[in-house]
Amino acid sequence: MAKKEESVKLLGFWISPFSRRVEMALKLKGVPYEYLEEELPKKTPLLLELNPVHKKVPVLVHNDKVLSESHLILEYIDQTWTNNPFLPQDPYEKAMARFWAKFVDEQILPAGFMPLVKPERGIEVAIQETRELIMFLEKEVTGKDFFGGKTIGFLDMVAGSMIPFCLARAWECMGIDMIPExxxxxxxxxxxxxxxxxxxxxxxxxxxxxxxRMNKIIEKAKSS
Ligand SMILES: N[C@@H](CCC(=O)N[C@@H](CS)C(=O)NCC(=O)O)C(=O)O
Known part of the structure; x- marks a missing residue:
């Protein structure tokens, strides 16, 4: 729990899976925080000041410390508020959770999202390629409740915010179930x-x- 004199602020955007996962982590820890909504694609002077390198949400401000990049923010949260730990303690398991989290954001996201905007090789190819990547996660989670085991962990927050509650919804706009049962x-x-x-x-x-909202974003991206 946050100590009395602590200040925790989160700059986020309501549909951003990167912001959503940071909120999940703060709530899991029971850390009170002030949420500051950015109206992307506009950016407030505060966002530009706090994240001059990437100019992206989420940004976490803990007292006088400023952090960006959601994976790093999650790790910082887990190590700063030690109740309800969500990163594995075992070094190998921790490395693997990071490996798959990176895979979600760096491989599944572009493979699954870009074809919605620019279906250069056709929708069918995009569906097949995205499902092939998602299948790696199917193998990881089979036989478990969560990637983290019995309770929600780091990879659950990263993959959960991105795959079912972002990417699959984007495909639903096209009438496609990307993760059929x-x-x-x-x-x-x-x-x-x-x-x-x-x-x-x-x-x-x-x-x-x-x-x-995603329909609008996809249409806008297609025409630009
Ligand atoms: N790698 C970053 C990605 C963050 C990101 O892409 N945020 C998007 C919102 S979904 C953003 O702020 N985009 C603004 C821009 O690209 O100008 C993270 O994990 O936090």
Whole structure:
């Protein structure tokens, strides 16, 4: 829990999976924080001042410390507030959680999102390639409730904010179920489990509003 004199602020954007996962982590730890919404693509002078390198959300401000990049923010949160640890303690498991988290953001996200904007090799190829990548996670989660085991962990927050509650919703705009139950039973079970976690439900964007906004983002990106 945050100590009395502590100040925790989060600059975020409501549909950003990167922001959503940081909120999940703060809530999991029970850290009170002030949430400052950015209206992307506009950027406030505060965001530009706090994250001059990347100019992106999320940014966490803990007292006089400023942090950006969601994976690093999650690690900082886990090590600063030590209740409800969410990164594995075992060095190998921790390295693997980081490995898969990087894979989600650096491989699954571009493979799954870009074709919605520029379907250069066709939608069918994009679906197949994205599913091949997602299948690696299916193997990781099979037989478990969460990637972290019995409770939600680092990779659950990274992959959860990105795959079911962002990417799959973007594909739903096209009428496509990217993670069909018959091909991905482990991931579908995991998604149900995630939906049972109160802090996850509190942090994911409302579905209708989210899909409507994503449709607009995709259309705008297509025409630019
Ligand atoms: N690697 C960053 C990615 C953050 C990111 O891409 N944030 C987006 C919102 S979803 C953003 O602020 N975009 C503004 C821009 O690109 O100008 C992280 O993990 O925090």
């Amino acid at each position: 018959e091909r991905f039973p482990g991931l579908n079970r995991w998604i149900k489990k995630l939906n049972e976690v109160e802090i996850v439900r509190e942090c994911i964007p409302p579905k209708e509003k989210h899909i409507e």
